[in-house]
Amino acid sequence: MIDNRKLFLSKRAVNSFGGYATQQLRRLENAIARDKLPQSRKEEHILNSMKGAIRGFEGRYTKFDKGSVILFTDDSKREDLDREIFANVHLDHYPVREFNSMVNELTNIITAYEKLGHRNHKKDDNHLNKHAMHLIRLYLICLDILENEDIVTYREKEHDFLMSIRNGEFQKEDGTYRQEFFDMVTDYEKKLEYARKNISLPDNPNMKLVQEFVMSVNRRSLDG
Missing domain, CATH: 3.30.300 (GMP Synthetase; Chain A, domain 3)
Known part of the structure; x- marks a missing residue:
């Protein structure tokens, strides 16, 4: 699966990863501003x-x-x-x-x-900071897929930066987030849109090749 991961990559990642990230952002905004x-x-x-x-x-x-x-x-x-x-x-x-x-x-x-609206307020800070970190991580993974045609889930280079978000670096005393955080999100959104328009990935995966790969895996499994 790892060796053949590029078979599954396409511009649909913008909608799947990017769309999910956008949804998380809206939920985050709603939570901190409820x-x-x-x-x-x-x-x-x-x-x-x-x-x-x-x-x-x-x-x-x-x-x-x-x-x-x-x-x-x-x-x-x-x-x-x-x-x-x-x-x-x-x-x-x-x-x-x-x-x-x-x-x-x-x-x-x-x-x-x-x-x-019914969350435990005592747990809000930890939940929101973890949520904010995950949001940025999604953008980073999606950009790697679009720009480098690779899936990098372990963000070693950005580890300290992501942990700073989780530890509340961008959260203000009133529980909201500094404008710097939302400016960063906007910048990632622009990068995703640019990458989507200027990359060589296909619009959709080649399902014929995917199916052939699945059949080859099943065949090898049956053959021991």
Whole structure:
């Protein structure tokens, strides 16, 4: 698997790694600002995460070639919300089981955000700093995939830097994060977008070669 890892690499890493990192960022922002941001702003964070999830649907679900799913926020009629997320959905002849799975993924994002409001405040700092470190680590791994076409999970060069994030280097006394941290995240996002447009990786993995590799592994396993 390690020797053949490049078989599995493609630009889809931007959506899988980068999209997941963006989702973690929105959750982090929501967690540290849950008592400071208005409800309408928090709803925008959830919307951004859901849009990221939809971008990640490519390659896993049937394409919306006969319709579309559009998410947006608008004024809410609910007493507990100023604004809320709405959806315009137009799909023809779409597999119901896939549609159900997509809806579950989107509703799970909402559930995850709502759970943040019930966390143990005594554990917040440790959780958030670990979360912030993991966010930056995801960006670093994704950039290596796109720029160097390699998967580097053990970040030896950045170890001290990542641990400084985990130890609260970028966290302020009130539990929020210094602007320097968010500027760094923005810089990584720009690097990912540039790399996606200027790399030689294919848009999708060559599934024929992947399947041939899987068959060769199975054959060798059966042959002992």
